[in-house]
Amino acid sequence: MTHRTSAAFDSDFAQDAARWLQDNVPQRWREHRGALEEQEAVEIRRQWDRQLFDAGYSGLSLPKEFGGQGLGLSEEVAFSELAARAQAPDGLARIGRILTAPTLIVHGTEQQRQRFLPPILQGTETWCQGFSEPGAGSDLAGVRCRAEKVAGGYEISGRKIWTSFAAYADRCLLLACTDQNAPRHKNLSMFLLDMKQPGVTISPIKQISGGTHFAEVHFDRVFVSDDELVDEEGSGWRVAMTTLMNExxxxxxxxxxxxxxxxxxxxxxxxxxxxxxxxxxxxxxxxxxxxxxxxxxxxxxxxxxxxxxxxxxxxxxxxxxxxxxxxxxxxxxxxxxxxxxxxxxxxxxxxxxxxxxxxxxxxxxxxxxxxxxxx
Ligand SMILES: Cc1cc2nc3c(=O)[nH]c(=O)nc-3n(C[C@H](O)[C@H](O)[C@H](O)COP(=O)(O)OP(=O)(O)OC[C@H]3O[C@@H](n4cnc5c(N)ncnc54)[C@H](O)[C@@H]3O)c2cc1C
Missing domain, CATH: 1.20.140.10 (Butyryl-CoA Dehydrogenase, subunit A, domain 3)
Structure with a gap:
């Protein structure tokens, strides 16, 4: 078997990336990341997302036509390992880049790709993943958060839990139930929900390690437009499988x-x-x-x-x-x-x-x- 990760490490790409990381990882992060105030840490992570984009290291494996670099998973993985070795910040745009972007490339409309991919890659819009619920984690098909059809879109009501980065997120890749009477796996739909609107309540969850990496999120009749439905109504399970394969x-x-x-x-x-x-x-x-x-x-x-x-x-x-x-x-x-x-x-x-x-x-x-x- 060819060890593609090793090959990628010998490449010009990897050598350039290692040099760039060496020169650009913020000193303050490298030396003090465990001791930074949350606000400063978030600011460094946001700034890092923008630096990655400016230097051409955002969306490495995404197609060029969608703003990516058109390289392979091999380079994406090599960069991830090199960045960790260089003690680079873990950017906040990660969920958008790793989960939302590939999902939209497979299932999104042209309009959705044009609207959402550039700010994901530029690191100017942060995403969270709204899949798990108190009664639906491993059994993801049991999602109960409701999406009711209204004029021009849907109203979302329900609860998500363990939502990483929810406190900083502009958007949520949200799995909701659009038809409570439809059979399992045919009753779900995926939405691109705007988190900065009335009816979204975020309650941070404190972890045993001291951090507040994730949150519980309540949705009380929150509007999503028809343009923010991914693929078609009822196809949410299929769309979610694409997301999970990338995750x-x-x-x-x-x-x-x-x-x-x-x-x-x-x-x-x-x-x-x-x-x-x-x-x-x-x-x-x-x-x-x-x-x-x-x-x-x-x-x-x-x-x-x-x-x-x-x-x-x-x-x-x-x-x-x-x-x-x-x-x-x-x-x-x-x-x-x-x-x-x-x-x-x-x-x-x-x-x-x-x-x-x-x-x-x-x-x-x-x-x-x-x-x-x-x-
Ligand atoms: C750090 C962290 C970050 C997370 N971030 C996110 C996020 O951003 N967005 C999001 O949507 N979710 C997130 N999650 C939630 C995560 O996806 C769920 O915790 C996970 O899927 C398990 O679901 P659950 O917690 O409901 O446990 P349950 O599904 O209730 O499982 C409880 C136990 O039962 C076992 N079990 C359940 N079903 C079976 C089965 N069929 N066969 C054998 N054993 C079974 C499980 O393995 C587990 O040990 C995060 C979780 C963590 C810990």
Missing amino acids: RGGVEAASRYVEIRADMNLLLDMCGDDPRRADVLADLDRRTELVRWQISKAVHLENDDAEFVRATSILKVLWSELWQEITTVGLRHTTPSHRDHWRVQYLESRSASIFSGTSEIQRNIISERVLGLPR
Whole structure:
């Protein structure tokens, strides 16, 4: 098998990108990101999105006709890993770029692409993903947030939860039920909802790690126009599957790999000389490189949807559970000077086996689509 990620690292593209990142990652972020006030951190992240666009690093794998760079997933993944190594900010435009843009390229109208893609790529409009609800996370088809037809559009009423970046979002890629009597999977529709209007209430959720990364969002008769319906009424499940396939791709995993590798190296520094832990550390170390190998495999399969879904489901389970094991061992054997680091990483890594589909759901996919087991 060709290791496309490695090839991408030898390319002129990767060398230019590494140089650009070295010169442009804000010093303040590199040195103080854990200690910044929220407002300053948000401003740096917004500014970073604009810098990425100006330098031609936004929408790397999106077609040129839609304002992207026309490169492949290979370059997108390589850039994600290089940016993580350079300790670049995690831009706020990420959900728009990774989820909304590819979804609109497949299912949007020409008018929607013209209206929404440029500000996503330029980093001037921030998006959130309104899929999960209190009773509909893994069972996404059970979405109950209602969209009622009114003149010129729909009125949205209901509740979404765990909505990342909702507090900063201008728009929401929202999955809602347009027909409560229609069969499952045929009753949903996808909307491009304006978050800055009356009837949208955002309640931040405080996480155990201290951050407020996501929120609960209430919609009380919020208007979306017919022009903001993606594809056709009733096609929301199909549209959502396109979104989720992009969400579970290798871009997120590539930056996580860098974080996991750094944690693994710290663990080796701390306990690498201890013969009682040699087997455990060797196993974790091997699996860290397996994550990178599986990213290469997913990239290699990017043009085969069925194989790509299989490879990325395995990848998600691999990296999320490995990171949890490494941080558990790290916290257990930490020296006093590293205690804060391991505490934060331990808590942060707990959510990794939940977002973008839990480990159990990924295992269901693996058992059915990779192993061919009966449902
Ligand atoms: C950090 C973070 C960010 C997130 N950001 C967003 C966001 O921006 N937008 C958004 O829409 N959502 C977001 N989510 C929500 C996420 O998608 C859901 O938490 C996830 O899909 C699980 O749904 P749930 O929380 O309702 O758990 P449930 O679906 O209630 O699951 C509870 C438990 O039951 C298990 N389970 C459920 N069904 C099955 C089954 N069929 N077989 C086996 N086991 C099963 C699950 O694996 C889990 O262990 C985020 C979550 C996290 C942690």
